Amino acid sequence: MQMPIASARVLDRKAEIVARLLTVLPADAVIFDPAETRAYECDALSAYACAPMVAVLPRSTAEVAAVLRICHQEGVPVVPRGSGTSLAGGALPTADCVILGVARMNAVLETDYDNRFIRVQSGRTNLSVTGAVEADGFFYAPDPSSQLACAIAGNVAMNSGGAHCLKYGVTTNNLLGVTLVQMDGTAVEVGGPWMEAGGIDLLGVICGSEGQLGVVTEATLRILPKPEGARPVLVGFDSNEVAGACVSDIIKAGILPVAIEFMDRPCIRATEAFAKAGYPDCEALLIIEVEGSPAEIDEQLARIKAIAMAHNPVEFREAQDEDQAKRIWLGRKSAFGAMGQINDYMCLDGTIPVSSLPYVLRRIGEMSAEFGLDVGNVFHAGDGNMHPLILYNANKPGDLELCEAFGAEILKLCVEVGGCLTGEHGVGIEKRDLMGVQYSAVDLEAQMQVKDVFDPKWLLNPAKVFPLDATAVRRAG
Amino acid sequence: MQPANEAELSEAVRLAVGPLVLRGGGTRGIGRAVGAVLQTSGLTGIELYEPGALTLVARAGTPLAEVEAVLAAERQRLAFEVPDLRGLLGREGASTVGGVVAANASGPRRVQVGACRDALLGVRFVDGTGAVIKNGGRVMKNVTGYDLVKLLAGSNGALGVLSEVSFRVQAQPEAVVTLSAETDAPQGLADLRRALGSPFDVSGAAYMSGKAMLRLEGMAGSVRYRAGQLRALLGGGWQEDAAADWRQVRDVTPFAGRAGAVWRLVVKPSEAGRIAAGLPGEAIFDWGGGLIWLLTQDPALDVRAAVAGAGHATLIRALPGMQGVPVFPPEPPGVAALTAGLRAKFDPRGIFNAGGAA
Structure with a gap:
């Protein structure tokens, strides 16, 4: 992975730039x-x-506008940073950049239950948005697994998802408005506490633009009334194909669980050794969660059970109480930690059409043998968002490069079957050089010209998302 | 011009020497664009449909009715409930999926599942230079690069001509129940907002002709349960209403065939009653008050002043004497500059729907 060479012109002026920022x-x-x-x-x-x-x-x-005006005048690249939880390197600095961290901007500005929105400064953490409204029976739906730490600014930049987006959608589906400060210091209000922003959907393209179009300082977010309750079931299968068919049948039957999580055998074994959640030792495991009142949950689970039983599961486990529900989730929630106990790992997030699941898992298994690196799969099965965890040893020379090469092959496979490179983590630097696998030069040009409009000098997070050679001329100004 | 495929569409745009009016089925376009008509209704066909993955991909000129029929055969549907505005606008013809996307046409279920743009997974389109561009794809989660899919949805043809669209679709519910109450607008709208703030997962919340309406969809037992809970929550005269017709709300049927200007107001729901009360005319409220359809006989009525700070207004159907009134809401300067910048990039010759559209 390459980053641009730091600008000597900028570095030479560090003292003057710092002095200006201090004004x-x-x-x-x-x-x-x-x-x-x-x-x-x-x-x-x-x-x-x-x-x-x-x-x-x-x-x-x-203050954000003042900082950006100075950096714009000085020609200094700016890398916006939420809480620094990006798995794709979205907040990775260059040596000549100013990191603009929004962590101190964490206030709740307005809460309106009648219109079901909250307006916050963008440095507020995802979970604390829900925290601000949950006593009144509301929540903010997108729930990335880093939600305790990650900031709304980063969620908007990466269009973050989460385990429950099968029902509630991702950030873009729950974002009503933003205050965006452009690189030249111009602040614009896009959208507001109404259901559509009007005009060309700037909000739609700002969300997911990885901090390259502007710095989001405030966000108006849709909040939802909390469901009365939720309950998971665990279903084990002795084949990935059958588990995949079960997911497809549930969806076809018109049932919309809030989450359908999938784990494969390497992942099940790793989490069992680590968290001892009592999972069956099987090829594929599904955790399916539904929401509603107790009677509604019973109704949905009865339907799901009937479908699952038709596929001869090795196990079907229903949570009888809160404690059992927690145990069903325990292994899944410890999966990353469990894999991390074994070795360093890299987590990818390519998305595939659900119908390709068995084929993709088989190919990943074959590639794992070819590369000599172990891999475990956790997976948002309802929406096809894979999470292969490739194990490697960071202290072993060449292992990171081998792991990255393996990861790139998996992502190419995702695109080949009709999917995409990244479903929720974003491109950042991690998949930047693979963008040509999914998009043609013309497709990428169309995206880059959006940045030309918002940030003509290409100073905001400039070395991300697009292959460096494709942006070289633009970055040179 | 009626190209038969994407290559011909690209050629038609590339060779165009003057402004083009982009048209799908011609059933819902608004604006005052003038120029040669470029019709996408020759680009037809469903290219992929996977019911088990809730995904459908179709060429832009495919009739909406064909897509709906194919989905219905698998007991599925487009969740965002496409309005049929032919009656309101006095149009004929067959709506196309490309036109639906270009207008981001979204009906009452928006309060529950979002708009057309939220169900749109990918697009292919031809920009103003004739370049064929793809963005997004056919999977439900995709954050690979910028989301031009959203930019194109609701752009009313300002940035490109759609050639292909892919949707996330939804299963039809096994049961539907509507509750309604005869009440005045302030009380009715307050009830709708209370219902939307409850956990009972309302899929429609409208106020029309003196009646507030709430819709519940899902499994039979669940719908029955939630209907009971909502009636207990709201009290008053809320009753099950077997005769309720949501198409009337979706298609603004009460205003069809009647003289007058029609405005579409998107507002902060709690302001809906106040805004409508200040505007002489008739109002239909959808989205729990978040959407107001206004029929007025006054061409000089300053609707935009009434929504200032609380939303925006689009002129759907004009009266004589309203030629000077912009169809689309004027944008604040910063936003207008960005929009103009995007138009200049995607359509450098300014040939798409010039002279009044988006």
């Missing part, structure tokens, strides 16, 4: 001592790290 921000909001900027050297894709030139921590839209 618009308090001293504690401008971090430029190399010992301290290191805290911002990476995000959750920790295989890559590079300390930024400066990090700033503004507290308001006005």
Whole structure:
């Protein structure tokens, strides 16, 4: 993975740039001592790290605008950062950049139950948005697994999903409006607390643009009334094909569970050794969760059970109480940790048509043997969002590169069967150089010209999303 | 011009020397575009349908009715409940899926499942230079690159001509129940908002002709349960209403064939009653008040001043003397600059729906 060479012109002016930033921000909001900027050297894709030139921590839209105006005038690249939980390197700095962290902007600005929205500053964490409304019976639906830490700013940038998006959709389906500060310091309001923003759907393209179009400082989010209850079941199968067919039959029958999670045998064994959730030792395991009142849950689960039984599962386990429900989820929720106990891992998130599941899993198994690296699969089965976890040893020379090569082959396979490179983590730097697998040069040009409109100098998070050679001329200004 | 495939469509755009009016079935377009008509109704056919994956891909000119029939055979549907505005607009012809997407046409179920744009998984389109561009795909979760799918949905042809669209579809529910109450607008709208703020998963919330309506869909037992809970929550005169017809709300049927200007207002739901009360005319409320259809006989009525700060208004059908009134809501300067910038990139010659459309 390559990053652009840091600009000597920018680095030479570090002292002047810092001095200018200190005219618009308090001293504690401008971090430029190399010992301290290191805290911002990476995000959750920790295989890559590079300390930024400066990090700033503004507290308001006005401060963000002031910072961006200065950086725009100085020609300094800016990398926006939410909580730094990106798995794709979305917040990875370059040595000549200013990291713009929104962590200090975490206020709730407005809560309106009558119109079912909340307006927050973008540094607020995902889970604390729900925290602000749950006592009144509401929640914010997108629930990425990093929800305790990740910020709404990052969720909007990456269009984050979560385990429950089968029913509730991803960030873009729950975002009503944003305050966006463009690179030149212009702040625009897009959308608002009504159901459609009007005009060309700028909100739709801002969401998921990986911090390349502007810095989102405030967001208006749809909140939903909390369901009365939820209950999972666990179903084990001795074949991936049969598990896949069961998922398809449930969906075809018109049942819409809030989540259908899938784990394969390597993953089941790893989590059993780690979390001892009492999972059966089988080829494929589904966790299916439904919501509603107790009677509604019974109604849906009876239907799901009838469909599952027709596929001869090796096990069908219903949660009789809260404790059993927790145990069903325990293994799934510990899956990443369990794999991490075995070795370092890389987690991909390509999406495939659900019908291709058995074929894709078989091919991943074959490739695992070819590359000599173990892989376990966790999977949002309802929507085809895979999560292969490839194990490697970061201390073994060449192993990371081997793992990345294996990962690239898996993602190419996802595209080949009609899917895509990334379903919820984003492109960042991780899949940047694979974009040509999914999109033609013309397709990518159409996307890049959107950035030309919002950020003509290509200063915002410039080395991400698109292959470096495709953006070289634009980045050179 | 009526190209028969994507290559011909691209050729037609590339060779165009003047403005083009983009048209699917001609059933729902608004705006005052002038130029040569470029019709997509020759690009037909469902290319892929996987009921078990809830996915359907069709060429843009495929009739909506054909897609709906194919889905119905598997007891599925487009969740966003496409309005049929032919009566309202006095049009004939067959609506196409490309036109549906270009208009982001979305009906009462929007309060529960979102709009057309939320069900749209991918597009192929031809930009103003004739380049064929694909974005998104056919899977439900896709964050690979920028989401041009959303940009195209509801763009009314300003950025490109759609050649192919893919949708996430939905199973038809086994049971549907409508509850209704005869009540005045303020009380009715307040009840709708209360219902939408409850956990009982309402799939329609409208107020029309003195009657507030709530729709519940799903498994039979669940619908029965939720109907009971909602009646207990709302009290008053809420009753099951077997005669309720949601197509009347969806298609704005009460305004069809009647003289007057028709406005479509998207507003903050709690402001709906106040806004409508200040505008002489008749109103139909959908989306729990978030959408107001207004029929007025006054061509000079300043509807946009009435929604300022609480939403926006689109002129769906004009009266004589309204030529100077923009069809689409004027945008604040920052947003207008970005929109104009995107149009200049995707349609550098300014040939798509020029002279009044989006």
